Amino acid sequence: MAFHKINVTINDDLEQVVVPSNMTLMHMLRESLALTGTKNGCSAGECGACTVLLNGEPVNSCMVLAVECDGAKIVTVEGLAGKKQLDPIQEAIVQEGGVQCGFCTPGILISSHALLKRNPNPSEDEIREALVGNLCRCTGYVRIIESVKVAARMQSVTT
Amino acid sequence: MTMNTHPSLPEFEYVQPATLAEACEFLASHAVEARPFLGGTDVFVRMRDGFLTPQFLVDVKNLKGLNDLHFDPKAGLTLGAAVNMNRVIASPEVKAYYPLLAEACRSVASYPLRTRATIVGNICNASPAGDTIGACLTLDGVLHIHGINGPRQESMASFFLGPGKTTLKLGDVVTAIHFPIPPKGCVGMYLKLGRNQLSDLSIVGVTALGYPDSNCKSGYRFRLALASVAPVPLVPTQAETYLANHSITPESVHEAARLSTDACSPIDDVRGSARYRKQMARNLSAKALAEVWKKLN
Amino acid sequence: MAKTDRQDIPSPIGENSPRIDAREKVTGAAIYADDIQFGNSLLHARIKRSPHPHALIKKIDTTKASALPGVKAVVTGEDFPGYIGLYLRDRYIFCRGRVRYVGDPVAGVAAISEEIAEKALELIEVEYEILEPVLDPEFGASPKAPLLHPDLGQYAVVNFIFPQAGTNISNHFKIRKGDVDSAWEKCAAIIERKYRIPQIQHVPIEPHVATAKVDETGEITLWVSSQSPFAQRNLIAESMGISQSKVRVIAPYVGGGFGSKAGVSMEALVVAIATKVKGHPVKLLLTREEEFYTAFVRQGLVAYFKMGCDENGRLLAMENKFYWDGGAYTEYGVNITRASGYSSSGPYEVPNVRTDSYCVYTNHPVTGPMRGFGMPEMHAGLEQCIDELALKIGMDAVEFRKLNCLKTGSTLVTGSKMHATGLSDCIKKTAEAINWGTKAPPSAPNKRRGKGLAIMWKAPAMPPNAGSSAWVELAEDGTVNVGVGGQELGQGVFTVMAQMAAGALGVPYESVRIATPVDTRYSPYEWQTVASRLTWSMGNAVANAAKDAKRQILDTVAEAWEETPEDLNIVNGVVISYKSEREIPLKNLVVYGLPKPGDQGWRGGPVVGRGKFMPAYVTGLDPETGQGERAVVHYTTGAQAVELEVDLDTGRIEIIKGVSTFDVGKAINPEMVKAQMEGGFVQGMSSALFEILQLKDGFVRNPSFVDYRIATSADTPRELQAYIVEVPQDDGPWGARGIGEHSMVPTIPAIANAIYDAVGVRLEGPPFTAEKVYLAMLDAGIVK
The missing domain is CATH 3.30.43.10 (Uridine Diphospho-n-acetylenolpyruvylglucosamine Reductase, domain 2)
Known part of the structure; x- marks a missing residue:
């Protein structure tokens, strides 16, 4: 099997990685780069725990080949926070109690962050729809949905 | 399993x-x-x-032209094969002229998956459950295909041969799907019944499109497509013909729903039984037709 | 801290302290078992599994697999003769001679990559002689069924489990209370029903993962996503015939457990493989698909209920028969049978009860503990019967429950007395919150609206002597490090332990840390993180440890100040004297002690408090009658209600509103208690509406998220209310008892009762899918 040398920007750092054809973006992040905040929950694009931003849009990183990311920009949960402060959605989900076991949390944060970027003031229905691909078994989603609302309010205050 | x-x-x-x-x-x-x-x-x-x-x-997603989304008020909409479903949903032209297409895309899986999923991919998989296929059928989608003998076009209507089987030949790459400008005054709807509220595959899906058409006795033409009720995405032509020839009333809508159910040959699988699917094909066809009819008036 | 003065509840007990683990979990910094980096010496394990539900292994040939380049070890059952199991040692680590379910581990491979390990699996040749499978627990319990465990009589078993040698019954629990036979004629109304509850899966979002390394001296280290590091140490050591001290289990954060990561399951496989490649860490990560059919699943249940009441609605008798589908091995599940037996009256006072609860071997996936431990399954039927009985005798279902439910001092089904309980308050509050007795119009003409309510009880199901221990250590800056052996699964136990340590010691919450990850080499002993027992049991241990530390500190200061410890206290991290009004911050003394005057030496020194808790009062039950002094430590009780709509066109159910009220004794962190109630409600709702392992001929037909659906953000009710009732537990820390599991116990019957209220149909069992509801309405003529 062939290996490919790719250049990819991850959380603002340019990385050069050698990846086999069959390596997924999720495996590259977790295994080649030890960015283990991105979680492996199903490897089938169903649970959303591995959600990252690929060129600004959320994807299931288990359903993207690493080699396809040559020249791409990736943001993982490790890259959400600024140098000094958390992203509003991180702040909100802590405050609202939207974290329990924490395994779905990175994916939830990425999906929510992306939602708030394309729609700064989402309705409850829009939040539910945006998170439908991020399974959570602990919280029952109530506090997660609330967190997104709170983050939207935080953002509107700061901008 | x-x-x-x-x-x-x-x-x-x-x-x-x-x-x-x-x-x-x-x-x-x-x-x-x-x-x-x-x-x-x-x-x-x-x-x-x-x-x-x-x-x-x-x-093939980075090949020239495959990422183009092009709309022309006369010629219609051309979606490059690699245009992902979220782009389709977000496109103002799609929203304005082909809302049914956006509605069908929105019913697919989740936002992150739709960043990768494409309508052409959905069509080429040729799953009877394909959520966007009904919209493409009723909107008269035409596939642009590049084969070893050069480009050609194929209508959606004759594309599906069986589960996972299409008329595509070795070496074929579908490059785009083209939609003509939809008929004036048309109204469409996709009713999808999954196990969950959203994100699931369909147990049954019904696409309905209706528009005024003076060539029809009833004054209206209705198009229907059913998902997950036959080996291929199903167009119940008898139901469509019936509505073209009978004035649109609650009774004729029910008769059309019955005809569309008769055309179904669903199977039992993990998602639902054939018996339930038949029932749902009828109820959802009736509901979709009634809703479309309501909006037409 | 058996007795506490509740007049004086210190901060931050009862306050909504922020989660101690939240920040690291939102930044991606929190480490889970699959995140640990092992470098290039890591090997990958894959498991060769049985493709048959029941067969004899005639021959295994591993030669070709072993010869494949990159393969470092191939193991089979021949290498590991020891049995393993929690209550009943009925399984080998790898199958020996016989396979009993599709997925049963037959051989294991360690290789330099997962791909090579997989290729090696294909090269392992196994010859089987296919046997007739047992696919139904009721049939399995009958003499006609083929015997799945011919050696059942020889298995090691704890003294409160009763396997029936020569049958497939691995436990038979009986209740014989009063005189059921003659009670029926006194009943004015009787209901008899049968229910079938399917197997479901826990679906933690983090699949099972374990990495094991064995060093040259045979010492084992296991890094694992685990609810039970200590139980795993014990069970693996026993099975391998080595000392517990030679097994070290390191257990970082758990990405969801719900019981599936309790006891021991796939962890033993990877340890066994690692013994053959000393020095190499070997990792086994279950695929999501394997998670569905090879990790624990919840037991299936076929339940028969008969219950009757007098003309005033007072319950007179119950006769229950439970056939638990225990699957291929029931080493843990046997105790579910027992728990459902000693709780088989539901939360009601019933004078005459006869129960037979059977745990039956079948050729289905291995079942084990899952959130609720038999209670959601049992209550699913029982609480529907209660509704039906109330209807039959002409009483409102809530009034019927208020009349019959357990009150403080009620006689329990096991003959002992109910401790102080707020169950009646829970019913009242829940009924009020759902506006019981009123009916709102449906949101559309093709919909029907209904309400349903159900109540529950559940005790921690565990050995009588399940123990907890803790230590509390102070650092130079006065911060506090708390050692515990219980696990953070998301339920919030680390936060609650930090609150308890802070409260008992007298320091700010922010200055407490939990010593993580749990490591059996350094962490104090904890039986398992199961049974909703940690807030109560480990909480007692932590509070005791904090008090011990406090005593040490106050003794030192009292001596230095020539005062008595009784006049001193620690407030906000400062030792103060109520008598002399002197004060000294903890940081000035907790490591170096205090100097004696005049440079005459020092007193005190590093402070380490220790604490333990083990219930000493749980008695056995008579094996023939199930009667005894005190079967369990306590019962948490509560109620749930739902309002829902049924779509007449499709049969689809939408839960509009859910209400939960539970008596938690004392909410140490009220918002986190409510979060448990919400999460449990939605998990219960998911099991009621969507979840089933579709088993056919022993195969799981839907082992993936594509076809095993769980509730998503779009399915969760728009209104979810949670209320706390606090009737203190006499031996709970500040009166607290558990809540984690209870919150999904009454959800299925509450929803079933609401469906009946809406459209008048009842189903044999969940999930109440749109299809089942629609076809039931069709068959009943409600829709055409």
């Missing part, structure tokens, strides 16, 4: 052709061992499950 799903993707070679011709040639010369892919949302899953074992995955 898939007992021995691989932990990750099995080995294959990733091939990125520079041109369409190169892609077609490679696919034609590696008949069994190569497969084209766009977003991979279906092919990766089936490779993990061991159903597909390609030696080469040919990435």
Whole structure:
């Protein structure tokens, strides 16, 4: 099997990685780069725990080949926070109690962050729809949905 | 059932052709061992499950033109094969002229998956459950295909041969789907019944499109397409003809729903029984037709 | 701290302290078992599994697999003769001679990559002689069924489990209370029903993962996503015939457990493989698909209920028969049978009860503990019967429950007395919150609206002597490090332990840390993180440890100040004297002690408090009658209600509103208690509406998220209310008892009762899918 040398920007750092054809973006992040905040929950694009931003849009990183990311920009949960402060959605989900076991949390944060970027003031229905691909078994989603609302309010205050 | 799903993707070679011709040639010369892919949302899953074992995955999504979304008020809409579903949903032209297409896309899986999923991919998988196929059928989609003998076009209506089987030949790459400008005053709707509220595959899906048409006795033409009730996405032509010839009343809508149910040949599977699917084909057809009719008036 | 003065509840007990683990979990910094980096010496394990539900292994040939380049070890059952199991040692680590379910581990491979390990699996040749499978628990319990465990009589078993040698019954629990036979004629109304509850899966979002390394001296280290590091140490050591001290289990954060990561399951496989490749860490990560059919699943249940009441609605008798589908091995599940037996009256006072609860071997996936431990399954039927009985005798279902439910001092089904309980308050509050007795119009003409309510009880199901221990250590800056052996699964136990340590010691919450990850080499002993027992049991241990530390500190200061410890206290991290009004911050003394005057030496020194808790009062039950002094430590009780709509066109159910009220004794962190109630409600709702392992001929037909659906963000009710009732537990820390599991116990019957209220149909069992509801309405003529 062939290996490919790719250049990819991850959380603002340019990385050069050698990846086999069959390596997924999720495996590259977790295994080649030890960015283990991105979680492996199903490897089938169903649970959303591995959600990252690929060129600004959320994807299931288990359903993207690493080699396809040559020249791409990736943001993982490790890259959400600024140098000094958390992203509003991180702040909100802590405050609202939207974290329990924490395994779905990175994916939830990425999906929510992306939602708030394309729609700064989402309705409850829009939040539910945006998170439908991020399974959570602990919280029952109530506090997660609330967190997104709170983050939207935080953002509107700061901008 | 898939007992021995691989932990990750099995080995294959990733091939990125520079041109369409190169892609077609490679696919034609590696008949069994190569497969084209766009977003991979279906092919990766089936490779993990061991159903597909390609030696080469040919990435066609970056080929010239495949990412173009082009609208012309006269000619209609052309979606490059690699245009993902979220782009379709977000497109103002789609919203204005083809809301049914956006509605169908929105019913597919989740936002992150739709960043990768494409309408053309959905069509080429030729699953009877394909959520966007009904919209493409009723909107008279035409596939643009590049084969070893050059480009050609194929209508959606004759594209599906069986579950996973289409008229595509070795070396074919679908480059785009084109939609003519929809009929004036048309109203469409996709009713999808899944196990969950959103994100599931359909147990039954019904696409209905209606528009005023003076060539019809009833004054209206209705188009219908049903998902997950037959080996291929189903167009119940008898129901469509019935509504063209009978004035639209609650009774004729029910009769059309009955005819569309008669055309179904669903199976029992993990998602639902044939008995339930028949019932739902009827109820959802009736509901979709009634809702469309309501909006037409 | 058996007795506490509740007049004086210190901060931050009862306050909504922020989660101690939240920040690291939102930044991606929190480490889970699959995140640990092992470098290049890591090997990957894959498991060869049985493709048959029941067969004899005639021959295994591993030669070709062993010869494959990159393969470092191939193991089979021949290498590991020891049995393993929690209550009943009925399984080998790898199968020996016989396979009993599709997925049963037959051989294991360690290789330099997962791909090579997989290729090696294909090269292992196994010859089977296929046997007739047992696919139904009721049939399995009958003499006609083929015997799945011919050696059942020889298995090691704890003294409160009763396997029936020569049958497939691995436990038979009986209740014989009063005189059921003659009670029926006194009943004015009797209901008899049968229910079938399917197997479901826990679906933690983090699949099972374990990495094991064995060093040259045979010492084992296991890094694992685990609810039970200590139980795993014990069970693996026993099975391998080595000392517990030679097994070290390191257990970082758990990405969801719900019981599936309790006891021991796939962890033993990877340890066994690692013994053959000393020096190499070997990792086994279950695929999501394997998670569905080879990790624990919840037991299936076929339940028969008969219950009757007098003309005033007072319950007179119950006769229950439970056939638990225990699957291929029931080493843990046997105790579910027992728990459902000693709780088989539901939360009601019933004078005459006869129960037979059977745990039956079948050729289905291995069942084990899952959130609720038999209670959601049992209550699913029982609480529907209660509704039906109330209807039959002409009483409102809530009034019927208020009349019959357990009150403080009620006689329990096991003959002992109910401790102080707020169950009646829970019913009242829940009924009020759902506006019981009123009916809102449906949101559309093709919909029907209904309300349903159900109540529950559940005790921690565990050995009588399940123990907890803790230590509390102070650092130079006065911060506090708390050692515990219980696990953070998301339920919030680390936060609650930090609150308890802070409260008992007298320091700010922010200055407490939990010593993580749990490591059996350094962490104090904890039986398992199961049974909703940690807030109560480990909480007692932590509070005791904090008090011990406090005593040490106050003794030192009292001596230095020539005062008595009784006049001193620690407030906000400062030792103060109520008498002399002197004060000294903890940081000035907790490591170096205090100097004696005049440079005459020092007193005190590093402070380490220790604490333990083990219930000493749980008695056995008579094996023939199930009667005894005190079967369990306590019962948490509560109620749930739902309002829902049924779509007449499709049968689809939408839960509009859910209400939960539970008596938690004392909410140490009220918002986190409510979060448990919400999460449990939605998990219960998911099991009621969507979840089923579709088993056919022993195969799981839907082992993936594509076809095993769980509730998503779009399915969760728009209104979810949670209320706390606090009737203190006499031996709970500040009166607290558990809540984690209870919150999904009454959800299925509450929804079933609401469906009946809406459209008048009842189903044999969940999930109440749109299809089942629609076809039931069709068959009943409600829709055409």
